[in-house]
Structures are given as structure tokens and as C-alpha cells.
Amino acid sequence: MIEFLLHPGSGVAPYLQIVQQVRQALRLGVLREGDQLPTIKAVVAQLAINPNTVLKAYRELEHEGLVQPRPGAGTFVLRSLADDTVAAHEPLRVDLRAWLHRARGEGLDDDSIEALFWTTFRAAHREAASKEDMT
Template sequence: MEFRIDRSSGLPAYLQLVRQVREALRLGWLGPGDRLPTVRDVVARSGVNANTVLKAYRELELSGLVEARQGSGTFIKAGLGSTDPEVMAALRTRLAEWVREARAAGLDTEDVDALVRSVLADEDGDQVTAGEGVAVR
């Protein structure tokens, strides 16, 4: 996988890398057993500081998503979508219903987005304010 840094984002560079790994997992580009690029590769290909890459990999390791194997690299340990597919489907259906209701009430995508964010902020308290929680749910 190839990393890129969005320099216009206030999200720290290492958290951007963490997020990209999580996204790749979610989208199925990466799966358990896959090897993450070496720090040197990321530095050379993406122009990212090695300390930043190490910090991102450490963060991923702490959250249990990857494991470092001595001498051979960093590997994906767990998938992200560990929630029961049936539960996921049910949640999705209810959310779709809710979105239809919101649309009927005249909310556009931006309004919905803002509403979701504010509810998440209330629920998570100080967790979301850091920009991106890195805990695995």
C-alpha cells in the first residue's frame, strides 16, 4: 500500500498513516497476514519521516491491528470488520431509515453530517476531540 500525507489536514501525520491502514483494512486492500511496507519503503516512496512511520506502526501495534515480527517486518494481525455481519446489516437498515426521515425533514448531506458528528461528540466525550480515535472498537 502507498501512504500519502494531506498537508492541509490538522490531523498529525502519524495519525493520517494510521487512518490509511485502517481504511485499507476496511476496504479489503489489506487483510490479516499481509505485510506493511517497511519503514524505509514508506520514507522513500512517500517522503514521510521515519520517526512518523515508526510512531504510526507503534500506534497500530498498540491497538492490536498489527504485529512486528523480529527481522521480517510488520504484519496485519486482525481484520477491522469483526462485528457480526448480521448486526452490521441491521444497523445499516435502521440508519438508512433514519437518513430518509432526515431528508424528509429537509436536512441535506451537510446537515446530516453535522448532526452525526455532534451526537458522536456527545457520546464519546473527549475521545473524538483528538481528531481521530485510534482505539479499535
């Protein structure tokens, strides 16, 4: 069983924070297939948050095919995200390392690297989104 944390003022909607924490737990293998998520009442009591927020997060995870509610029993993990990251993403990680090495070699500091990453990330995101709009 996992426990959720809420970061107020992070700008991320509370329901999304729960979704992200479940995904992260699935990636890290903290949650595995067949594990139960905390009941809505338990999350509500622990975090003092609106039950609809938890419900919305669990629905989103269900929609993604990651969990499944069983009436009267709770919500259970359908599949893990663990193995398609560490192993499958190794080549990407190696590329990224090489890129980071080059960036440092060209004299970029941490902040500049981060800024460059995020501006590029956002630009690519926008490009993808506008392409989607056109089709």
C-alpha cells in the same frame, strides 16, 4: 502491499493518517492476515516523511493488536477488520438509512444533516469522556 497517502493541511497528524489508512485497508479487505506492511524505509522514501512518524504509527497498530513486527523481516498483519464490519454492522446501517430518510422527509438538506450528525457525535463523545473522568 499498500501505499500510503498524506494529506497535508488536513489537520490530522501524519502518524494518525497512516494508522487510519491501515485500519481502512483492513476493513475493506485490501490488507489481510499475514500481509506485510511497507517497511519503514520504503514509506519514508515514498512520502518523504520522518521515520519516527511511521514508527509511531506502526507501534500504535501493534498496540491495537492489528500488526506485529518480526525482527529483520518487517511488520505483518495479525488480523483483519473486514468481517466484523460489513456483516455485523448491517442492522446499524439499516437504522441509519431509515434515519436519513426521515431527516430528508422533514426537509433537512445535506449540510444540515451533516451538521446535526457531527454536533450530536461530539456531544455524545464529550459525555462519554466526562463519564470516564468521573469513574
